[in-house]
Amino acid sequence: MAPKDKSAKGKKTRSALQDVVTREYTIHLHKRVHGMQFKKRAPKAVKEIVKFAQKAMGVQDVRLDPKLNEEVWKFGVKDVPRRMRVRLERKRNDDEDAKEKLYVLALPVLGITNFKGLETAVVEEA
Numbered sequence: 001m002a003p004k005d006k007s008a009k010g011k012k013t014r015s016a017l018q019d020v021v022t023r024e025y026t027i028h029l030h031k032r033v034h035g036m037q038f039k040k041r042a043p044k045a046v047k048e049i050v051k052f053a054q055k056a057m058g059v060q061d062v063r064l065d066p067k068l069n070e071e072v073w074k075f076g077v078k079d080v081p082r083r084m085r086v087r088l089e090r091k092r093n094d095d096e097d098a099k100e101k102l103y104v105l106a107l108p109v110l111g112i113t114n115f116k117g118l119e120t121a122v123v124e125e126a
Contacts, residue, residue, distance in 0.1 A: 020102075022089045022123040026115055027052055029072075030082040038078035045072050045080045053104050057090050061103040068108045085109035087123065 032048040033041045046069065053062045072080060087107040093100060112118070 020090055020092060022087060022125060023056070024085060024087050024109055024121045024123055025052070025056060026118050026120075027084050027086055028082070029080050029084055033080055040077075041080050042073050042077045049084075049086065049106060053086075053088050053106050057088055057104045059090060059100060059102045059104045061093070061098075061100050063103060063105050065105065065107045067110075068106055071108045071110075083115045085112045085115070085118065 027049060029045045029048065033044050036044050046064065049068070049072070050062045050064065054060055068086065071084065075081070085108070087109050089105045089107065090102055091105060093103050
């Protein structure tokens with residue numbers, strides 16, 4: 001017997017992707033660059049942050065802040081921080097000819113040395 005199609009019942013689901021929201025995540029970079037050769041670790045970490053942001057926020061257009069790039073590269077190409085706290089802000093795209101209505105801005109959260117007990121947090125904008 002074939003599974004029943006739940007979308008055919010006429011339920012309208014509201015996409016949560018349209019909401020403008022800001023969240024803070026801890027990204028475990030160590031497991032994402034494990035096994036990479038030294039000269040490719042920092043570039044791979046930057047690509048993995050973009051990939052994480054795309055998956056977590058549901059938007060393909062991810063823009064990295066230059067400070068985030070500096071934090072990844074702070075110890076050089078091979079010594080990437082094991083974990084990073086990143087603030088992901090989903091914003092509306094004001095460009096008229098933009099492919100997507102939303103984009104994600106990734107910013108570093110500075111000053112965190114201990115990641116124990118940190119969870120994903122929704123940041124309320126003032």
